[in-house]
Amino acid sequence: MTSILILNGPNLNLLGSRQPEVYGVTTLAEVESLCRATAGELGVALEFEQSNHEGVLIDLIHGAKGVHDGIVLNAGAYTHSSIALMDAIASVEIPTIELHLSNVHAREPFRHRSYISKVAIGLICGFGPAGYPLAIRAMVEKLEVSP
Numbered sequence: 001m002t003s004i005l006i007l008n009g010p011n012l013n014l015l016g017s018r019q020p021e022v023y024g025v026t027t028l029a030e031v032e033s034l035c036r037a038t039a040g041e042l043g044v045a046l047e048f049e050q051s052n053h054e055g056v057l058i059d060l061i062h063g064a065k066g067v068h069d070g071i072v073l074n075a076g077a078y079t080h081s082s083i084a085l086m087d088a089i090a091s092v093e094i095p096t097i098e099l100h101l102s103n104v105h106a107r108e109p110f111r112h113r114s115y116i117s118k119v120a121i122g123l124i125c126g127f128g129p130a131g132y133p134l135a136i137r138a139m140v141e142k143l144e145v146s147p
């Protein structure tokens with residue numbers, strides 16, 4: 001069975017209360033429910049994780065090797081700074097979709113640079129929580145074309 005890791009980075013545990021004007025009022029637990037409903041509909045397995053720590057995120061990416069077929073990564077602010085996360089994705093060679101709730105390209109210039117984009121197969125941003133099911137669907141379609 002196809003298996004997808006959904007990985008969330010720093011401050012995303014605060015979704016729902018964190019800057020609702022930017023990120024909305026949906027909590028991370030509700031995002032997880034959305035993801036599980038989509039995974040159930042598509043018949044794929046899903047692991048959903050969040051960490052505020054760069055090293056933990058890297059360990060989760062390493063642990064995905066041989067376990068998950070695809071990764072959906074919202075790396076939060078590490079997107080714009082972490083060469084280590086970029087290297088981790090490149091190292092495991094698991095197709096990864098970069099995801100953001102907000103449209104990072106319509107925001108501050110420092111959010112326009114992404115290290116994750118350099119190793120991701122694609123990018124979804126600006127659709128709020130709806131981006132997560134979109135990313136799962138995109139990943140499943142991509143894996144069906146080139147497993």
Ligand code: DQA
Pocket residue numbers: 010011012074075076077078079099100101102103104111
């Ligand atoms: C974010 C965008 C990042 O720039 C920011 O640091 C986040 C959330 C998003 O989902 O829109 O923490 O990844």
